[in-house]
Amino acid sequence: MNIEKQLFTVSIYTENNIGLLNRISAIFQRRHINIESLNTSPSEIEGVSKFTIVVNMTEENIKRIIGQIEKQVEVIKAYHHKDEDTIYQESCIFKMKSDLLFEERQIQNIIKDSNARIVTVNKEFFVIEKSGKKEEVDLIYRELKPFKILQFTRSGRVSVSKKPMEISQMLSAFN
Amino acid sequence: MEIETIKNIKNKSKVKERISGSEAIVRCLIEEGVKILYGYPGGAIMPVYDELYKFQHKIHHVLARHEQGATHAAQGFARISGKVGVAIATSGPGATNLITGIADAQIDSTPMVCITGQVASHLLGTDAFQETDIVGISTPVTKWNHQITKASEIPSVIAKAFYIAKSGRPGPVLIDITKDAQFEEFDFSYEICTKVRSYNPSPKINLTAVADAAKLINYAKKPLIVWGQGVILGGAEQVLKAVVEKSGIPAAWTILGASALPTSHPLNVGMLGMHGNYAPNMLTNECDLLIAIGMRFDDRVTGSLNTYAKQAKIIHFEIDPSEVDKNVKTNVAVLGDAKASLEILLPLLEINKHKEWHQKFKDLYAIEYEKVIKNDIHPTKEGLTMGEVINEINIYSKGEAAIVTDVGQHQMIACRYAQFNKTKSNITSGGLGTMGFGLPAAIGAKMAAPDREVVSISGDGGYQMTIQELGTIFQQKAAVKVVVLNNDFLGMVRQWQQLFFDKRYASTEMVNPNFVAIAEGYYLKAKKVTKREELSSAVKEMMESKDAYFLEVCVEKEGNVFPMIPSGASVSEIRLE
Numbered sequence: 001m002n003i004e005k006q007l008f009t010v011s012i013y014t015e016n017n018i019g020l021l022n023r024i025s026a027i028f029q030r031r032h033i034n035i036e037s038l039n040t041s042p043s044e045i046e047g048v049s050k051f052t053i054v055v056n057m058t059e060e061n062i063k064r065i066i067g068q069i070e071k072q073v074e075v076i077k078a079y080h081h082k083d084e085d086t087i088y089q090e091s092c093i094f095k096m097k098s099d100l101l102f103e104e105r106q107i108q109n110i111i112k113d114s115n116a117r118i119v120t121v122n123k124e125f126f127v128i129e130k131s132g133k134k135e136e137v138d139l140i141y142r143e144l145k146p147f148k149i150l151q152f153t154r155s156g157r158v159s160v161s162k163k164p165m166e167i168s169q170m171l172s173a174f175n
Numbered sequence: 176m177e178i179e180t181i182k183n184i185k186n187k188s189k190v191k192e193r194i195s196g197s198e199a200i201v202r203c204l205i206e207e208g209v210k211i212l213y214g215y216p217g218g219a220i221m222p223v224y225d226e227l228y229k230f231q232h233k234i235h236h237v238l239a240r241h242e243q244g245a246t247h248a249a250q251g252f253a254r255i256s257g258k259v260g261v262a263i264a265t266s267g268p269g270a271t272n273l274i275t276g277i278a279d280a281q282i283d284s285t286p287m288v289c290i291t292g293q294v295a296s297h298l299l300g301t302d303a304f305q306e307t308d309i310v311g312i313s314t315p316v317t318k319w320n321h322q323i324t325k326a327s328e329i330p331s332v333i334a335k336a337f338y339i340a341k342s343g344r345p346g347p348v349l350i351d352i353t354k355d356a357q358f359e360e361f362d363f364s365y366e367i368c369t370k371v372r373s374y375n376p377s378p379k380i381n382l383t384a385v386a387d388a389a390k391l392i393n394y395a396k397k398p399l400i401v402w403g404q405g406v407i408l409g410g411a412e413q414v415l416k417a418v419v420e421k422s423g424i425p426a427a428w429t430i431l432g433a434s435a436l437p438t439s440h441p442l443n444v445g446m447l448g449m450h451g452n453y454a455p456n457m458l459t460n461e462c463d464l465l466i467a468i469g470m471r472f473d474d475r476v477t478g479s480l481n482t483y484a485k486q487a488k489i490i491h492f493e494i495d496p497s498e499v500d501k502n503v504k505t506n507v508a509v510l511g512d513a514k515a516s517l518e519i520l521l522p523l524l525e526i527n528k529h530k531e532w533h534q535k536f537k538d539l540y541a542i543e544y545e546k547v548i549k550n551d552i553h554p555t556k557e558g559l560t561m562g563e564v565i566n567e568i569n570i571y572s573k574g575e576a577a578i579v580t581d582v583g584q585h586q587m588i589a590c591r592y593a594q595f596n597k598t599k600s601n602i603t604s605g606g607l608g609t610m611g612f613g614l615p616a617a618i619g620a621k622m623a624a625p626d627r628e629v630v631s632i633s634g635d636g637g638y639q640m641t642i643q644e645l646g647t648i649f650q651q652k653a654a655v656k657v658v659v660l661n662n663d664f665l666g667m668v669r670q671w672q673q674l675f676f677d678k679r680y681a682s683t684e685m686v687n688p689n690f691v692a693i694a695e696g697y698y699l700k701a702k703k704v705t706k707r708e709e710l711s712s713a714v715k716e717m718m719e720s721k722d723a724y725f726l727e728v729c730v731e732k733e734g735n736v737f738p739m740i741p742s743g744a745s746v747s748e749i750r751l752e
Binding site: 001014015018019022023026030062064067068071072073075076171 | 318319322499
């Protein structure tokens with residue numbers, strides 16, 4: 001078993017219940033594991049929520065963590081995947097001064113080359129959005145930084161696995 | 176679909192009554208078969224207490240002297256009866272005082288439902304009087320918790336609470352109910368919960384895994400069974416006995432597994448772990464197959480994991496999938512209920528005796544007897560030992576009593592030397608090591624099993640953490656026998672200071688009060704023993720008493736508990752002195 005730390009994407013299907021986020025994050029906190037990113041959303045199944053959590057740890061430990069997560073009463077199923085087993089994206093938005101659009105030609109090139117898009121432009125500022133892998137988001141951030149970013153926010157990872165996650169079958173087996 | 180329709184018709188045909196949330200809470204408890212609950216009233220739970228007053232002919236509320244005592248009493252109730260223990264408290268400090276008992280129940284897998292009152296829902300988050308985020312606080316130490324803000328949620332949530340608390344690997348559940356939900360009226364009907372769709376309490380047993388386990392067991396030359404509380408919680412005592420007797424495998428127990436098999440059983444080779452018996456600890460590192468049943472390889476049992484049973488193949492019978500491979504890597508894991516798993520295993524086992532292997536246990540026991548046990552239970556030196564007190568209790572209990580211990584030296588000595596003929600007879604705080612557990616847990620145990628002799632054994636330290644529960648004993652007329660083994664020290668910490676901190680006794684010496692006077696202040700019969708010649712008659716008098724009885728025994732000040740596996744050492748580095 002690999003004892004090197006690596007990134008894992010944890011996908012957790014749960015009942016939609018207040019307090020579950022607290023319960024799940026406590027599992028990581030108690031073991032002093034830093035969460036790299038966290039996203040919660042409705043899943044493909046009505047009434048079922050999905051947590052997508054990225055952590056950097058060993059495979060042995062992530063298996064234990066998955067056990068602890070699945071033990072929670074309102075967790076239906078938890079999976080862990082290496083990066084190569086998932087399709088994943090992150091999203092980020094930048095707010096910058098509108099003058100730059102006209103004064104700094106380079107910015108237009110950065111937007112074009114990185115497949116980013118301009119969400120809105122007004123007299124004072126404009127907003128750029130970019131979705132992609134972590135490295136792509138890192139890159140555009142590095143490139144735009146010299147031009148002074150007014151505000152910057154990036155999302156947590158969203159991901160789907162290459163192999164199926166058979167939640168519907170599991171749920172019908174419960175019922 | 177058809178079934179669904181029938182169910183709906185059934186539900187509709189149920190008579191619904193319009194009652195208040197607080198009445199619903201009490202009626203739900205009655206529906207769940209609760210006859211005794213432990214608690215302490217206060218502002219945010221008063222509507223429920225008003226209903227408890229109304230229903231007192233059906234459900235008996237025991238007023239503890241502190242909410243922590245109420246939880247430990249509920250735990251004692253649960254541990255001796257196998258039923259769900261119930262504790263109830265008000266919001267704020269009432270609720271936070273439950274936390275130690277809840278954490279204890281969580282780590283020792285005790286089924287418990289705690290109900291707390293909460294400020295009215297419109298006040299949530301306003302720092303109202305006695306408001307505390309008890310759902311947030313209790314999250315890491317509960318199996319499940321939930322806050323109710325509408326009366327209509329009460330029946331389904333309480334039904335779910337009881338189902339979750341007792342099913343699978345049991346544990347504590349906390350339900351927080353706002354005061355407005357207690358006052359609100361709604362149409363009440365009750366249905367017992369039998370499933371929760373996201374929750375699979377008892378995994379389906381894999382027959383191939385059981386067959387693989389049987390193969391390993393039949394092939395093994397030096398197998399060792401190590402069992403834990405899972406055997407008791409799963410009601411697997413009889414089938415464990417059958418497995419042990421058919422396979423001839425020596426069987427050792429964790430502290431919470433004690434009493435599942437009688438201590439006098441010839442194949443019972445004693446206690447595992449830090450202060451366990453010499454033979455099972457030493458031979459853990461010599462066996463060729465370790466068969467773990469309903470235990471979780473706690474660090475107090477395994478010592479250093481790097482040197483734990485490395486030579487052996489490991490089979491793990493376990494109901495909680497997250498325990499498999501958590502601490503010790505298994506070769507075969509059988510997930511599921513202990514009783515059902517062992518029942519499938521039993522016919523696959525070959526009859527065996529393992530005579531030579533047993534001889535090793537006997538030889539090591541003889542060494543332990545000579546170096547430790549003899550001096551503990553038949554001492555020749557002047558000071559009284561804890562071991563001889565336990566031995567004296569055995570003489571009069573004949574192994575029939577339930578022994579409830581606190582935490583520390585007396586606990587280890589009691590677990591080492593107490594005789595148990597019946598299951599569910601050793602009630603102690605294992606995983607959390609909660610000082611103050613013993614006295615209130617004994618009250619709960621006695622009330623759950625009034626026909627059984629219940630002996631509470633504490634040290635002078637832990638006893639004083641919940642000493643006020645003597646008031647509960649008196650008020651409830653609970654005939655608990657309370658023994659304090661007094662060495663005027665926090666003995667276990669002192670022992671560590673002696674062994675590992677050059678005898679620097681930092682804050683472990685206790686200047687104690689007149690314990691007999693305190694017990695008498697609560698109108699208990701009480702006696703103090705300081706000399707060996709007084710011990711036997713005093714224990715006899717206590718055991719023959721029909722009422723509660725307090726016995727203080729002044730034992731040697733600096734006695735140590737051996738054997739001992741030093742913290743972080745290997746099980747085979749166990750020291751006899």
